[in-house]
Amino acid sequence: MTVNREIHLAARPFGEPGTENFELVTTALPDLAEGQVLVRNTWMSVDPYMRERMHDAESYLPPFQLGRPLDGSAIGEVVASRSDDLPVGATVVHFLGWREYAAVDAAAATVADLTLAPAEAWLGVMGTTGLTAYTALTHVAPVREGDVVLVSAAAGAVGTVAGQLARKLGASRVIGSAGGTPKAKKLVQDFGYDAAIDYRAGSVAGQLAKAAPDGIDVYVDHVGGDHLVAAIDALRHGGRIAMVGAISSYNATEPVPGPSNLFTLAAKDATLRGMLINSYFHLFPEWIAKAAGWLADGSLHTEVTVAEGIERAPSAFLDMMRGGNVGKMLVRL
Secondary structure: OOEEEEEEEOOOOOOOOOHHHEEEEEEEOOOOOOOEEEEEEEEEEOOOHHHHOOOOOOOOOOOOOEOOEOOEOEEEEEEEEOOOOOOOOOEEEEOEOOEOEEEEEHHHOEEOOOOOOOHHHHHOOOOHHHHHHHHHHHHHOOOOOOOEEEEOOOOEHHHHHHHHHHHHOOOOEEEEEEOOHHHHHHHHHHOOOOEEEEOOOOOHHHHHHHHOOOOEEEEEEOOOHHHHHHHHHHEEEEEEEEEOOOHHHOOOOOOOOOOOOOOHHHHOOOEEEEOOHHHHHHHHHHHHHHHHHHHHHOOOOOOEEEEEOHHHHHHHHHHHHOOOOOEEEEEEO
């Protein structure tokens, strides 16, 4: 192989992105500097936060640049090395996805132990996906024995882990929200949820009132919008909300109003706390040890939705943003 293929941002989307916002580009293989390794990527991740990086605005991660490759989590095999720390043949996780080959600084790559979990799991349950669920439910909005827990986007990458984890942490009832009857059924059958809300079938607030007539104690929010409003109304005294994402507003073309019932949190002595997973990377060893054990004994169930080939990465991203995945959406390169 003497060439590389990568996906560039061709144009910044206004509203919902389309395939026209991406371009498949063929480039030369990157040269290695001292301390770098050449990684042949085998899997890459597409995630909701990437939509925010398509805006020309600074955030906790820099915006994607027009005419340049996108980036994000990937895993692959070291095929050339100018680092004493990472030999050829090692499998590493890094942040230069959206391309078939990447020149990665050895210090920015983490060796994945494939005896604990397969390569693709290190982009999902063993990666920031799993860590997000764990952090949300143990540090940001900690679950206590007997709590009633609500998770939105419950059939997605973080949500499928969060429901099972809430149960392990002592929740008495776990409710998930997802779009469509098949997903709602899977939440209960495969991912440990006691009840499922199909947000396409009617009012979120009305369905939540039936699923949790006495209210909820913890809400893991990936959606914002009507889900957040309903959760605040249903929150019991001392309740906790972890704000992980707000996918309902990512394609908005006008400013999105905040919840009209926000001050209700004061009367309930409740908390709504945002979380940035980068601030919790120190918990990775703790999470990996727990997750590896649960995967080994079969008590943690995971699923992935897979698209094949770098050319499918844009459509995989678009499918994921429209809810076309169960569990983690990955591209196999």
